[in-house]
Amino acid sequence: MDEEFYHEPVLLNETAQYLLEAHKGDSQGTKRVYVDCTLGGGGYTKKILEDSPEETVVIAIDRDVYAIEHCKKVLSEYSSRIIFKLQNFGDIKDIIQSEGLEKIDGIVMDLGLSTFQLSHEAGFSYQKDTKLDMRADKSQQLTAADVLNTYGEKDLADILYKYAEMRYSRQIAREIVEYRKEKKFETTFQLTELLSTKVPPRFLNSDLSRLFQAIRIEVNNELENLERVLEDSPALMTEGARIVAVSYHSLEDRIVKNAMRSNEKLKILTKKPVEATEEEISVNVRSRSAKLRAAEKDSNKQGSKNKYKKDI
Numbered sequence: 001m002d003e004e005f006y007h008e009p010v011l012l013n014e015t016a017q018y019l020l021e022a023h024k025g026d027s028q029g030t031k032r033v034y035v036d037c038t039l040g041g042g043g044y045t046k047k048i049l050e051d052s053p054e055e056t057v058v059i060a061i062d063r064d065v066y067a068i069e070h071c072k073k074v075l076s077e078y079s080s081r082i083i084f085k086l087q088n089f090g091d092i093k094d095i096i097q098s099e100g101l102e103k104i105d106g107i108v109m110d111l112g113l114s115t116f117q118l119s120h121e122a123g124f125s126y127q128k129d130t131k132l133d134m135r136a137d138k139s140q141q142l143t144a145a146d147v148l149n150t151y152g153e154k155d156l157a158d159i160l161y162k163y164a165e166m167r168y169s170r171q172i173a174r175e176i177v178e179y180r181k182e183k184k185f186e187t188t189f190q191l192t193e194l195l196s197t198k199v200p201p202r203f204l205n206s207d208l209s210r211l212f213q214a215i216r217i218e219v220n221n222e223l224e225n226l227e228r229v230l231e232d233s234p235a236l237m238t239e240g241a242r243i244v245a246v247s248y249h250s251l252e253d254r255i256v257k258n259a260m261r262s263n264e265k266l267k268i269l270t271k272k273p274v275e276a277t278e279e280e281i282s283v284n285v286r287s288r289s290a291k292l293r294a295a296e297k298d299s300n301k302q303g304s305k306n307k308y309k310k311d312i
Contacts, residue, residue, distance in 0.1 A: 009043030010110065010287040014274050015244050016047045018294040019106045022240045023052075031055040033101060037089035037109035037229060038062065042071040044108050049078045059104070061085045061095060063137040063220075088137070090225030093232045103238045111226065112248040112286065124216065126208040129189040134212075134219045144215045148185040153177045163217040163251065164210035172198065172211070188212075213249065223255060230259035234266055237297040242269070244294045253291045260295040267298040 009015075023032055032052065036045045039062035048058055060082050062068055068086050075082060085095050089109065096104060124134055134144040151159070157173035160166040172195070179185070179194055192208055199207045217223060233243055243266070247253040253273065260266050274294075276287035 008284045008286070009041070009047070010112070010284065010290045011246055011274065011276055011280070011292050012043060012047055014292055015044060015108060015110075015246065016051055018244045018269060018292070019048065019108050019242050020051055022242055022296065023105065026053065028053070029055060031057065032105040033057045033059065034106040034108070035059045035092065035096070035104050036061065037092065037107060038111065039067050039071055039084075040110060041067070042075050044110060045071070045082060046075060046078070048108070049075075049081055054081070057081050057083065059083045059085060059095065059099065061087055061089045061092075063088055065138065088225055090221075090228040092229050093236065096236050103241075104236055105238050105241045107229075107233050107237065107241075107243040109229070109244070110246045111222075111252050112246070112290070124212070126188055126192045126212050129187050132185055132188060132191065134216045136220050142219055144219050145185050147215055147218055148176055148191070149180055159218050160211065160214050162214075163223070164214035165250075166207065166210050166214065167203070168198075217251075223251060226252060226255055227259070230256065234263050234297060239297055239299060241297045242294055243297075244292065246290050246292045248289050248291075253293070256293050260293060263295075264301065265297055265299050266295040267301050269294040269296055 034048050036058055039060040045058045045060050068084050087095055132144040153173050156176055157170040160169035160172055175198055196204055245256045247256055260268055270293050273291035276290055280287050
């Protein structure tokens with residue numbers, strides 16, 4: 001499982017550079033605490049610890065028990081410097097307080113699905129016939145099948161439009177409701193087969209991605225959790241600490257951008273989002289849609305002249 005779980009972290013060097021740049025001048029023995037909100041395969045946490053003094057500690061958060069167990073193994077050499085948290089990053093305030101901390105020195109989050117989730121966990125990919133689950137946290141009750149089988153037509157249409165900006169969201173919602181009158185949704189291929197009869201072939205893959213994205217966001221309450229962590233983080237950060245977020249679709253990126261720009265204590269470091277190079281895309285196709293945004297805690301920020309800092 002360990003080999004299968006691993007995925008190449010996106011924009012790894014750029015993320016570490018933005019996150020750690022503020023503390024390069026630390027004197028020997030200075031302890032820093034960073035938070036990796038989306039541990040996944042452990043790529044960001046490992047990079048932070050590799051590039052930081054041995055006093056540095058990472059609080060590594062994930063809702064997926066498999067991610068936590070995997071990283072306890074592959075990052076065992078850093079075990080004394082990692083605090084694993086099987087929790088929702090939306091609860092970052094409670095997580096920090098539970099460790100007896102008042103402030104942290106940086107936050108990073110990769111908002112995409114891991115390769116392991118897409119390839120092996122039930123319901124995330126429309127390319128495999130698995131149960132319609134889509135839960136990042138297996139202890140929660142709501143599944144993708146529940147959404148498809150119990151939500152009303154209007155609620156389904158609203159989800160498809162709000163979370164995926166789908167063409168014909170109301171028509172697709174109507175078809176879902178009609179289908180389940182004859183048979184309950186249980187597997188991913190039921191959903192892909194339904195959509196394939198309603199969407200022109202040239203749009204099918206795109207619309208399948210959007211459909212699965214919308215349902216996954218609803219199941220995991222993803223956007224509300226993102227809004228919570230972005231709202232709570234600045235107050236938890238030390239002066240000069242940085243927050244770095246990598247997103248993969250426009251809804252997430254818009255939330256990140258607006259949250260950073262609207263917070264009076266954050267100074268934007270990325271006037272435009274940082275994107276992967278052609279070289280990275282050629283070896284890691286997942287990076288193609290990635291957008292990195294970063295900001296720095298600056299309680300003395302004044303006026304529009306200080307709104308942006310030249311990109312690193």
